[in-house]
Amino acid sequence: MFVLVNLKTYPCDPIEVAEAVRDVNERTDARLAVAPQAAHLEQVAETGAETWAQHVDAIDHGSNTGHALAETVADAGAVGTLINHSERRLKLADIDGAVRAAERADLETVVCANNPAQIGAAAALGPDAVAVEPPELIGTGTPVSQADPDIVEDAVEAAANVDSEVSVLCGAGISTGDDVVAAGDLGAEGVLLASGVAKADDPSAALADLVEPL
């Protein structure tokens, strides 16, 4: 299972979380990665944790201001990027452009979507993975794998119908090892989570709990 921890703009210490991701990753068969804010990418990557960007733009080098260029994100040490997170929604053409930009910079891609229909459309753009996240469950602590298992199974089916090479992650409310196991039982190959780790008093213990049953 792939466990991708998005730090959003939570007021956590990105280095503390990244070191915990690195250390827990060494003790499990699961794959752990962390997605800090853009300004923290380099410091986080230097810890040795697998580092992802939260977003890249559909742009190339040139006359662009206030954007995230995929090559710069990769230079900072990121190996992958989220695209179209529920809190950073893009138009379809910009999702496509961001996937192409990430490919150009050799970044792995996870395109987020709200529901199975959008997952099918996202998979058609050829990312490495898609992540289904019902927006109403994000940050609630109520796991999607428990509150809405059908959405995960339907997303897995929708992606497979379009491109069987595209992996499916699920997210929203995931905070325990049981949630991760339930996601896997529904066909997800990974989970995307944030508050369960970023808001935890002890991020290292929260991460250890997440991967303990894997």
Ligand SMILES: O=C[C@H](O)COP(=O)(O)O
């Ligand atoms: O990127 C992470 C997702 O939006 C899930 O957030 P959450 O784990 O706080 O529900």
